[in-house]
Amino acid sequence: MSENPYSYVESELPRLLGNSSVSGVYKNKPEDFEVIEVLGFSPEVVEKGQQHWLRIRKVGVNTAAIEKQLSRALKIHPRDIGYSGMKDRMAVTEQWFSVQLPALQSMDWPAWFAEHMHAEVFPGGQVTLLEAVRSHRKLRRGVHKANHFRLRLKAVENADDLTQRVQQLVAGGAVANYFGPQRFGKHGDNVGQAMRMIQGEFQVRDRKLRSILLSSVRSFLFNQYLAQRIQSNLPYVNEGDVLILEGSQSYFTVSADDKDIVERVQSGDVHVSGPMFGEAPSPAKGRPAELEQHVLDQFPALYEGLCAARMGHERRPLWLRISDLALTWPEETVAELSFTLPAGAFATSVLAELGQFTEGEHANSTE
Template sequence: MNHIKTYAYDHTPLQFDFQQTVERFFVEEIPLYSFSGTGNYLILKIKKTDMSTWKLITVLAKATGLEERDIGYAGLKDKNATTIQYVSLPKKYEKELNKNLTTEKIEILERTYNKAPIKIGHLKGNRFSIILHDISVNDAKFFNTIAKKMQVGGIPNYFGYQRFGEDSRSYLQGKEIAHSGKKLKGSKERLLVSAYQSYLFNTWLASRVKLSAVISRHSTEEAAKKLGYPIELVKVLSKQPQFFKLFLGDLIMPYPYGKMDFVKEMMQSAESFRQGRISPTGLLCGANVQRAKSDAYHLEAPYDDKELSSLKGDRRFAWIWPKEVETDYDTQGRKLTAGFYLPKGSYATTFLEEIGKFSLKQKKAQ
């Protein structure tokens, strides 16, 4: 992703040192519902360090003799972090697990049972705790103020840089594979094509954030001129109380989940959006997915690749609200611990980038 990300907030950038390591990046999965305590599935609450979810599944499969596909999990967690997540496996393999699971990197925190296995997406969200270094006392105070402001106003739900591979260009390979028209082979190809899907979503979202910024920071006349929009339309858009402007035909969804609907009455939808009751969605293009209509369709179309049909399409919230924001500053060590909750599929790094206003992607040492 070589283009600069468009930020929604216009405060001055902050300075801090971010590194995603097991000592500085903690994430805990919040399950979608509480487990029943009885049933044929063993539910493990697992704390792991320096280990990807894929690797965890492999280790559990080896210990139990199960196929990897028989082990359920809700979401993928990074390797370079200390993470707590839930997995499920058939209860009858519990003895094998107890006998054969021996690794320092995995700690079983709790066990319970459930009638059904855990499936992908079976989580509400994640709670993060991230330690930032080299941050001044003023920037730490400002960080807290801005983060709390974002808790009320929300942030754009960009995919994080992690989605786009080491060189940030994996989406280009994905585009090639998508355009070849062939069936996808294996998880690597699926991942590359979904990186391309995510890239299109991010570019669409950046364009909508940009036009919203133009409307909120200029007079109606100036904004109309800059955007090449009729002045009447800009007047209506600028009346909306929230930063991210809605258009007729936008697909909105109750937040944090519910049934999709189109924006038909702009001010009514805008008011619900301002209160955090609904959020607009962006397109992850692919097979059988609903597209926006009317004005919103024209804003979406340049980022919609109809040739991408090897993956199912989806809609993704364009705007989310961080919750439970708390910060703790260590004056001696010039370290800030930031705690917050994000809904599933959202990236902690996206939130931190919106606050700091710089890319957190670590440059590889040459």
């Protein structure tokens, strides 16, 4: 077990499918980890709109580096640049950005990219413009529907166990919707830093960094709840659980009268949720509420820090059902895994459910 109670150690989190004999390596190079952002809608075309939406393919370049270069080369403030989600550096990724420019300014985007987004600007990386659409709305954080992943796993041991686990998921099994290592910083110590900030050991004036640290606290507490939920062997759905309506932020608490609730969960109409703690009281009841309180009793200072920051109470699905899951074996010890996850879910949580997969020595998820 980790000596630091706030550190992120993925291997210590319990899994729905139990222990696995599978092991392997992922992210040995960018081409081993592909992520394609799925907006779920098309940007509305407005010929004289001030928002230019750019679909960009990146190899070995993260979202923050693109934002920085767009801001510098276009001479605009970062607040005039929009994107929906952060994408890794050690990967091949496709995602949308929006940039706000004067209404009368026209852009030859292919030519501009050739001049300002070439390989010398991103040493060891590559950036390609796939599409440009002029519109009138800024791209906001978290609006994309899903991400499609294609992972190449190398040095795989116990291939039969991996194949069996994938078949379980294809047949309707779920994985635990943990927050992955990206949420907890390069060395997994974001929550420790947040704790020191909460205790007044240092001040964080940078609003973005403060938000990142507080977000890591909520993610850590959610992971703690989910881990204890699995260890407690509670049924998949319980009286007192809080269920989120599909495609909505609305939720309700399960009562004894909800006779068809298991059916609704299995159909994907609603999702069993866990707490993203904040100052408002939780709507959970019964045994789920007791588990939530147990987490807060273990980490009271973290919870007090969230309340002091006026963070609201939100909900997050506990279980992930994976879409478009497929497994192939191009070589004896090399597997290719593809699947689609809703926005906010982590591919590493899927891998951890399948086995013990470690990042390649050159991998660095978000730096």
